Amino acid sequence: MSARSVSPVLVGRSTELDTLEAALADAPGAVLVGGEAGVGKTRLLREFAGRATGRGERVLVGGCLELGSDGLPFAPFTAMLRGLVREIGIDGVAGLLPRSATAGLARLLPEFGEPETDAASGEERARLFELVLTLLERLAERSPTVLMIEDAHWADRSTRDLLGFLIRNRGTAPLLIAVTYRTDELHRTHPLRRLLAELGRVDRVRRVEVTRLTRSEVGELARGLMGDEPPAALIDRVYERSEGNPLFVEALLARDGSMVSALPESLRDLLLAAVQGLPEETHDALRMASAGGTRIEHTLLAAVSGMDDAALTRVLRPAVEANVLAVDGDGYAFRHALIREAIHDDLLPGEHTRLHTRYAEALENDPALVPSGRLWVELSHHWYSAHDATWALVSAYRAAGDARKAVAYPECLAMLSRVLELWDKVPDARECIGIAHDELLEQAVTAAELAGEYERGIKLATAALRDIEALGDDARCVALLERRGRMKYDLAMPGYIDDLRAAARRLPVDPPSAVRARALSTLAQYARLISGNAEADTAARESLAIARRIADTDAEVHALLTLFCVDIDYDGSLDEILEVERIAQRSGNQHPLLRVAVLRSHYLEGSGRHEEAAEVARAGVELAGEFGLARTHGSFLSINMAEPLVSLGRWDEALTCLRRALDQDPVATIRTSLHVLSGEVALARGDLAEAERQLTPASEMMWRKTQDYFAMIRLESALRLAQGRPADALASVTGVLDNPGLPDDARYAWPVLLVGADACARLPDRAHAAAMLDRIERRAAGLHVRGPLQEAHRITFTAQAALARGVHDSAAWDASAAAWERIAQPYPQARCLTHAAEAAVLTGDRDPAATLLHHAAALAERLRARPLAEHIETLRRRARLNGAQPPTERPPHGLTPRELEVLRLVAQGRTNRDIAETLFISAKTASVHVSNILTKLKVASRGEAAATAHRLGLATV
Structure with a gap:
């Protein structure tokens, strides 16, 4: 096996392992395993090899050397043969071959003596190829045998020829040949491309593409490497930088469980290997592109570089052919974000400032160079990187406004945080953006709460309270105390009820106000959790009276919902909450509908109406996503969606829902x-x-x-x-x-x-x-x-x-x-x-x-x-x-139990992607199951299959 370091944890490769296992069971055959550098091909084969040897099957391994066409011929076969000699000895190898034939192996390994002739004729080459094939087949006749050839992208011509010969001419013995190669190394003229295309047409040759990990799989890998549950924020950062490449995940995680700030040299060398051999003018263009982000429009790069379209295309073509850049629509994307990062980190300070200034100026001269929704974000980034505090502040505030309109609250908070960071560096900041510092803080508090960044929100609210207390504005203080109390509760921090009680006391009874009504309702909502229903009932009823007195529909809806949940009667009806839902819909304010969905689904599940509860919560999760509140309200509603799914025994669906929410x-x-x-499902299944x-x-x-x-x-x-x-x-x-x-x-x-x-x-x-x-x-x-x-x-x-x-x-x-x-x-x-x-x-x-x-x-x-x-x-x-025991009933039409599961999901209108996530299989596997179902049911479409399932009573369990 390759000497490269591999992860002790194998994550997210069950489908690929199943393919290898199936290929071995069906041997003779071959599996061509492709994937970019570091994606886990070696780790996958090591796991497969361990399973095979554990069953008593033989595994032979050889790797190609990074020497190209000038390297040692047949290097992986020499390594394979040397390992076999160590295992069974010279005599053991000789006993597998015809008498006097072993001398032919001297061309691969000196231990077998000297070649019979120095001539390198085609006949001698053919004899060697036949000899290797015979040796492998004799081994396979004794026990199933796997030959692993790693890093075929570095294979010399002789190795490629012998590999192709073995795969094309295998006999009937259970011999599996597994070949790995880097897809990112296969430029347009790479010699392995042709061989792979030819072998792909050979019977019993399978292709496996090892892809990057999902975020949840990165979290699982990090957990295995650290031996502990990593913080979700760390997983997010590692996933964002690594883009799911397992090798990069390992390199970015420090020994103390934090993320390294600078790329390790070994990782930088790997990332920049494909860049080193490019022409100097391509290097220059890549440095300019690195300042534009992971993806950049062709027109923008042309404007920054000063080149016309033809010249820029000519300069970038070598980078595209070397798989450093990929054409992406009307622009280019770095094959991996860390490649861009490594190139950008190599910029000299003056070069860094000049490049970002050129980007900012190009965008100001022609805003159409980027999509309109990205303009202010891009300008803020480039002015900030160019150390122009004034324009970075102005651009960031405009970007925050765009993000707020797009319900992108995390991005809104990020831009407002930048404005706050730059405030003291810009003497006339208030005049530049048109609001005072205390108003800016209030906007940031709102964005933080909506984004679910409660720790940040509490700090911002505390700072805003200091400013607004000095102004003597009680109504604004009440709103901030209420927000801070809610966020403290969500973080399980002490003092949340004190904030809410202080907010309810802050304003006088007269004149009645919507701010006080809301504060009382919120107090009622949370007070019931620690002091029982008396305080909650009193506060909620006072809130409702104020809301109706001042005809504030939003405050009325909030108070009615709080009263509903003070003492839920699961023997009652939904009329009360349905009426509140109608009031909220008439008001035109959609946000209270999220709380309606929470309480309605909670009530339905508590009443044993699980199907209805799941559907109400599912609709609520979708609505939360539309409002940009997936992390907060959406995650909470995911509980109300997963709980009835667990009750109904739809555990795989529930686990998918729970995993998404935790992500x-x-x-x-x-x-x-x-x-x-999640734990209860695992427990019921014996894990x-x-x-x-x-x-x-x-x-x-x-x-x-x-x-x-x-x-x-x-x-x-x-x-x-x-x-x-x-x-x-x-x-x-x-x-x-x-x-x-x-x-x-x-x-x-x-x-x-x-x-x-x-x-x-x-x-x-x-x-x-x-x-x-x-x-x-x-x-x-x-x-x-x-x-x-x-x-x-x-x-x-x-x-x-x-x-x-x-x-x-x-x-x-x-x-x-x-x-x-x-x-x-x-x-x-x-x-x-x-x-x-x-x-x-x-x-x-x-x-x-x-x-x-x-x-x-x-x-x-x-x-x-x-x-x-x-x-x-x-x-x-x-x-x-x-x-x-009564006889076991079997599904009609020859459906397997797995196909029956898939058919039930098809009958629910699920896509292949949904089916794959629910059953923890790949989308491709789901597609194969659907095709098999259509064939067995003799129908032409998914709709007909669903109708047949309902007619036969197979749509439900």
């Missing part, structure tokens, strides 16, 4: 539920290590609300129980026993009490178990059941508590399973069916038990709930119920 780097108060839901990893960040929160605190306890206690630690599970459950009466208590307490009763049944210390069960039952007796979801939990708790006392009540478990089936929750339904079957077995009702287990097993298999499925199978075996 947004939401605040801690949002991340908790995202981690808990206890992943469940523990998700629990860790969830348990580090400073708790603010029942939904988070009890959810964390729910995961922790269930995980400890799955680990065989019932005493620790009960220790976790005490967090719910000791905290009655919190908002939404019953909804979140019931699941934890259910785990507690289960733990009591498994606790060896029966005295302690009985005492704990008494405490748990007393807590349960104090809960007021509202809605079918809580009723299902109550019925199940009754059965579980009876089981903990040694009573196996089949009828109680049947009732529990029916309750869960009514609200379409397959996982708890399957668990209750299993308990019902166990009870039936004990009473001798074997046939009903077999039927119950069959139903439970089908649900567990669909969910891929491995521990439950294994438990069901164990129960079947011990009770000897296998013979009573």
